[in-house]
Amino acid sequence: MKFFETSKQYSLKKSIYINLRWIGIFGQLISLYLVYFYFNFDFDFIFSNIFISLGIVSNFYLIFVYKKTQLTDRSAFIHLLIDIIQLSGLIYLTGGIKNPFIIFLIIPSVFASSNLGFRTNSVLVLTTTLSILFLTFFSKDLPGSIGEHFHVNAYYFYSIPLALIIALFFLNYFAIIFNVESKLRKDALNKMEEIMAKEHEMLSLGGQAAAAAHSLGTPLSTIKIITQELSKQLKNQKDVSQDIELLSSQVERCNQILKRLTLNPIEEDEFIDEDLYMKDLLKEIILSFKETSKKDFILNFNNDLNPKKISKSIEIVYGLRNFIGNANKFCKNKVYIILKSNNVSTEVTIEDDGDGYPNDILSKIGEPYLRSVKSFDKDKIGLGLGLFIGKTLLEKNFAVVNCWNSQTRSGAEVTIKWKNKDLFNL
Numbered sequence: 001m002k003f004f005e006t007s008k009q010y011s012l013k014k015s016i017y018i019n020l021r022w023i024g025i026f027g028q029l030i031s032l033y034l035v036y037f038y039f040n041f042d043f044d045f046i047f048s049n050i051f052i053s054l055g056i057v058s059n060f061y062l063i064f065v066y067k068k069t070q071l072t073d074r075s076a077f078i079h080l081l082i083d084i085i086q087l088s089g090l091i092y093l094t095g096g097i098k099n100p101f102i103i104f105l106i107i108p109s110v111f112a113s114s115n116l117g118f119r120t121n122s123v124l125v126l127t128t129t130l131s132i133l134f135l136t137f138f139s140k141d142l143p144g145s146i147g148e149h150f151h152v153n154a155y156y157f158y159s160i161p162l163a164l165i166i167a168l169f170f171l172n173y174f175a176i177i178f179n180v181e182s183k184l185r186k187d188a189l190n191k192m193e194e195i196m197a198k199e200h201e202m203l204s205l206g207g208q209a210a211a212a213a214h215s216l217g218t219p220l221s222t223i224k225i226i227t228q229e230l231s232k233q234l235k236n237q238k239d240v241s242q243d244i245e246l247l248s249s250q251v252e253r254c255n256q257i258l259k260r261l262t263l264n265p266i267e268e269d270e271f272i273d274e275d276l277y278m279k280d281l282l283k284e285i286i287l288s289f290k291e292t293s294k295k296d297f298i299l300n301f302n303n304d305l306n307p308k309k310i311s312k313s314i315e316i317v318y319g320l321r322n323f324i325g326n327a328n329k330f331c332k333n334k335v336y337i338i339l340k341s342n343n344v345s346t347e348v349t350i351e352d353d354g355d356g357y358p359n360d361i362l363s364k365i366g367e368p369y370l371r372s373v374k375s376f377d378k379d380k381i382g383l384g385l386g387l388f389i390g391k392t393l394l395e396k397n398f399a400v401v402n403c404w405n406s407q408t409r410s411g412a413e414v415t416i417k418w419k420n421k422d423l424f425n426l
Contacts, residue, residue, distance in 0.1 A: 012071040012115045015367070018062055020111075021083070024104075025055050028090065031101070041143035044093045051089040058082050067402055068395055069366040069388075077120045080108040081127060088131040096139020097132070097160050105131060106168045113175040125172055129165055136161045216258060224251045250291065275309040278346060279339055285321050286337065289328050296334045306341040308424050315393040320348070322390030323414050327352040331411060346418050352411035357403065365403040366391045398422035 032048055035041045058079055066075065084105065091099050109124040136158070227248040234240045276284070279301045286297050310316070327335045331352035338349040357365060358372035368388040391401045399416050406413035 012076045014062060014066070014069055014071050017071060017076070017079070018059055021055060021059050024083075025052060025059070028052050028055075035143055039143075043143040044140065048090055048093050051086050051093070054082060054086045054089075067400070069391060070395070073117050073120055076112065076116055077124070080112050080116075080124055083108045084124065084127055084131060088135065091135055092139050094140065095142035096135040097157075098139075098142055102132070102135065102160075102164065106164060106171065109168065110171045110175060113172040114179040118176070121172065121176070125168060128168055132161050132164050132168075216254070220251055220254055220258075224248060224255075227251065275311055277307070277309050278341065278348070279304050281310070281317070282320070282337060282339060282348065285317070285324055288321075289324065293328050295328050295331055298334055298336045300336070300338045303338075303340040306343065306346060306420065308420070310423055313397060315397050316399075319390045319394035319397075319399075320416070322386045322393075323350050323416070326386050326390075327354075327412065327414075330354040336409070341420075344420060346420060346423055348416045350414045350416075351406050351409050353409050354411035356405035356410060356412045362405065366401075 029052060032045070032052065036043070036045050062071075062079065071079070087105055087108075091102055091105065094101075096102075106128060109121065109128045112124050113121045227244050231241060231244045231248070234244065282299070282301075286299070289295075290297065324335070324337070327350050331354045334353045336349075336351040338351075340347045340349075361372050365387055387403065391403075394401050394416055397418075399418050401417075402415045404413055405411070
């Protein structure tokens with residue numbers, strides 16, 4: 001599945017939505033307590049608090065239980081529906097359509113129109129319309145003495161819900177049209193940048209491949225001859241001879257890569273271009289780090305019980321590389337990688353023996369541009385971009401990613417889990 005296809009399912013940032021809900025909840029609490037304790041208006045205070053609590057509980061669920069940094073279309077729909085029900089219940093207890101705060105009832109569906117799918121938004125608009133109609137005919141009286149004397153002409157009274165419904169449809173239509181145009185423009189720009197980058201890459205490789213093969217051929221041959229001589233001279237020293245054999249094999253690998261590039265400068269890397277078992281994919285990623293790192297990678301694939309290959313996916317490769325690269329960067333000596341799979345799910349766990357995530361940013365893992373105030377080692381200060389990129393790419397390909405500090409080791413722990421029906425159908 002291509003990146004741009006999967007990314008369409010995620011368009012609502014969780015942190016922004018949570019903050020907007022807190023603003024609404026605190027506004028409701030202030031209004032409720034001001035009217036009840038300061039103005040001494042009589043209304044169903046207990047049930048009003050219960051409806052507000054519904055919003056508070058659902059917000060805590062998003063913060064502590066829902067781990068993704070972006071809301072799926074389905075999750076956003078459920079919580080926006082809760083917002084409509086919660087606000088409708090509160091307005092029902094405080095005057096219904098005569099309550100001036102009824103205008104806030106159209107906000108959830110208007111908000112959804114510019115962030116979620118058409119079907120989701122249509123259901124929210126229908127629910128809001130039905131709520132407005134219900135509150136027109138059924139509600140408790142307005143709190144206080146005003147509720148006893150609030151009598152207006154029927155034409156004016158019924159114009160209130162009519163105006164709200166017209167505003168609801170107009171604002172939703174406007175937001176949908178604007179959002180569609182913006183997405184089309186954004187997709188076009190992204191596609192153009194992708195094509196231009198690909199063309200630039202091909203032109204650069206095509207012109208440099210032959211020159212690189214010619215220029216590097218001589219020094220690589222010299223290195224190979226020297227390694228052969230050293231291997232003969234130091235064959236009795238096992239530790240050194242193993243390192244020399246590794247060096248010789250890597251020189252040969254370089255030669256093969258240069259030969260392929262000379263014959264076909266635009267040939268893609270087989271590492272990304274072929275379907276692999278998850279176990280082999282992890283080994284290839286780890287091998288790319290072993291060539292430049294002295295850290296010890298400890299693999300445990302004993303519980304890999306699913307023999308299926310996964311389709312080539314640049315997003316999954318880059319996502320896994322980011323997390324393994326982070327573990328390699330921040331560990332002291334060892335990186336632990338565990339693969340568990342069965343007929344239902346596939347799970348990759350990445351742990352290290354470093355210092356773990358700083359406590360002050362642990363709850364924000366997955367957000368970009370994070371910086372701990374307690375970090376003093378400038379060489380190990382990051383902006384959180386690697387975690388953000390890795391988490392986003394993997395979640396867009398149906399993975400559930402959780403980051404925390406390991407309970408069994410001193411460092412960080414990342415678990416990446418797919419349902420097999422999602423992983424093998426990418």
